[in-house]
Structures are given as structure tokens and as C-alpha cells.
Amino acid sequence: MAVAESRDKNAFSHLFSHYAPRIKSYLKSRGANDASAEELSQEAMAAVWRKAERYDSSKAAASTWIFALARNLSIDAFRKEKRPAFDPEDPAFIPDPETAPDTALSVSETQSIVRDAIAGLPKEQSEVVRLSFYQDMTHSEIAMELKLPLGTVKSRLRLSMRKLRESFGEEHEN
Numbered sequence: 012m013a014v015a016e017s018r019d020k021n022a023f024s025h026l027f028s029h030y031a032p033r034i035k036s037y038l039k040s041r042g043a044n045d046a047s048a049e050e051l052s053q054e055a056m057a058a059v060w061r062k063a064e065r066y067d068s069s070k071a072a073a074s075t076w077i078f079a080l081a082r083n084l085s086i087d088a089f090r091k092e093k094r095p096a097f098d099p100e101d102p103a104f105i106p107d108p109e110t111a112p113d114t115a116l117s118v119s120e121t122q123s124i125v126r127d128a129i130a131g132l133p134k135e136q137s138e139v140v141r142l143s144f145y146q147d148m149t150h151s152e153i154a155m156e157l158k159l160p161l162g163t164v165k166s167r168l169r170l171s172m173r174k175l176r177e178s179f180g181e182e183h184e185n
Contacts, residue, residue: 015063027056030074034081041085051088055081128178136171139164 013022031052038048058080066076098104110118129137142148142156150168154161 012066012068014060015066018063023060026059026073026077030059030077031056034078037078038081038085041082043085047088051081051084054084058084124179125175128175131178132171132174136167136174139167140171140175143168 013019014026034052034055035048038051039045043051055077059077062080066073070076071079129140132140138157139153142153143150148156150161150164153159154164157164
């Protein structure tokens with residue numbers, strides 16, 4: 012109360028020498044390393060000095076209030092530690108360049124050729140191609156999904172790939 016009412020430095024010195032080591036120990040028990048615990052205990056005690064007038068003895072003991080300040084500071088520090096600073100130059104935030112119209116048309120034509128070639132496969136083969144390449148399923152997942160032996164899935168994929176290569180080869184010759 013002396014710190015809150017008259018900014019009594021002597022009273023604060025007693026609080027500091029009593030609580031700072033205990034706060035540091037408490038923070039270390041919560042996983043902080045020695046340097047972080049030291050820094051956070053210093054910050055907590057500085058917060059006690061700055062916020063002393065907010066302490067209400069009818070709500071909690073001084074120790075409870077002081078440790079709550081320390082705990083909140085440690086939570087804030089943990090959050091800052093886990094959240095990297097925003098970097099506007101990060102490639103993830105830079106939009107992809109617009110696709111040139113001729114490139115977009117070429118991609119669209121290629122996609123159409125591939126779709127037509129897959130549609131021209133027997134149903135059993137087109138199904139394994141669709142699951143493998145469009146649904147991104149592993150061979151084992153496809154086998155479980157279609158209730159087929161793994162070898163059958165692999166055979167159908169090999170056969171369909173051979174037919175697709177032949178189909179593309181004929182497309183480029185025409």
C-alpha cells in the first residue's frame with residue numbers, strides 16, 4: 012500500500028527483494044529459461060511499481076496480484092515468441108503474376124486434351140488415374156477405396172499411363 016499511496020521506494024525495495032527471486036523461480040517452473048525468467052521477473056516488478064495504485068487488497072493478497080502480473084507477462088512473452096513478425100516481402104504475400112493470355116489458352120487446351128484422353132480410358136483405368144492424380148491418393152488408399160488388391164491398382168495405373176502416352180503421342184503427330 013505504501014508503494015501505491017506514496018511511491019515509497021524503501022517499501023518497493025522490500026517487495027522487490029522478497030518477490031523477484033520467487034517470481035523468477037515460478038517462471039522457470041513454467042518452462043522459461045534462466046535469462047527469460049530473470050527478464051520477466053524484472054518486468055513484473057516494474058509493473059508492480061507502475062500499477063501499484065490498481066492493487067485492491069479486498070480482492071486478493073498482494074502475492075496473488077504480483078504473481079498474476081508475472082503470469083500474464085509470461086503468457087504475453089510466449090505469444091510474441093511463437094508469432095513471427097509480419098514480413099510484407101515474404102513470397103507467400105506476393106501475388107502470383109498474371110498469366111499471359113496466350114499461356115492461359117495453352118494451359119486450357121492442354122487441360123482439355125488431358126481430360127479427353129482420360130475420358131477415353133476404360134472406366135476402371137480412368138478411376139484410378141482420377142483418384143491418384145486429382146484426389147492425390149496413394150496407391151494403398153486407392154486399393155482400400157476401390158476394395159482392390161494393391162497390385163491391381165498399380166497394374167491399372169501402369170496400363171493407363173501407357174495408353175495416355177500413346178494418346179498424347181498421336182495428338183502431337185496430327
